[in-house]
Amino acid sequence: MEPLRTCIGCTSRKPQSELLRISMDRSGRITVDEGVRSPGRGAYICRNEECVDRAIAKKRFNRAFRTEVKPEAYELIRRRIRIEG
Numbered sequence: 001m002e003p004l005r006t007c008i009g010c011t012s013r014k015p016q017s018e019l020l021r022i023s024m025d026r027s028g029r030i031t032v033d034e035g036v037r038s039p040g041r042g043a044y045i046c047r048n049e050e051c052v053d054r055a056i057a058k059k060r061f062n063r064a065f066r067t068e069v070k071p072e073a074y075e076l077i078r079r080r081i082r083i084e085g
Ligand SMILES: [Zn+2]
Pocket: 007, 008, 009, 010, 011, 012, 045, 046, 051
């Protein structure tokens, strides 16, 4: 069975493949993982903007990455979700 991960927006647990993995590399750059799981700190989120908005409002990205996440990084995540639909 596929491992379950928790969405940092709605906090529901879902199979890993249903969630988007956001990670941060050593230089502090936020990326959206493409298939391959990149090393470093990661957070999972549902592929919808409501969860992204909720996670931002509750500062869950900041907590997951232990830093102040920049607005550009949030835009990157939003853009990805819009493309995927
Ligand atoms: Zn969610």
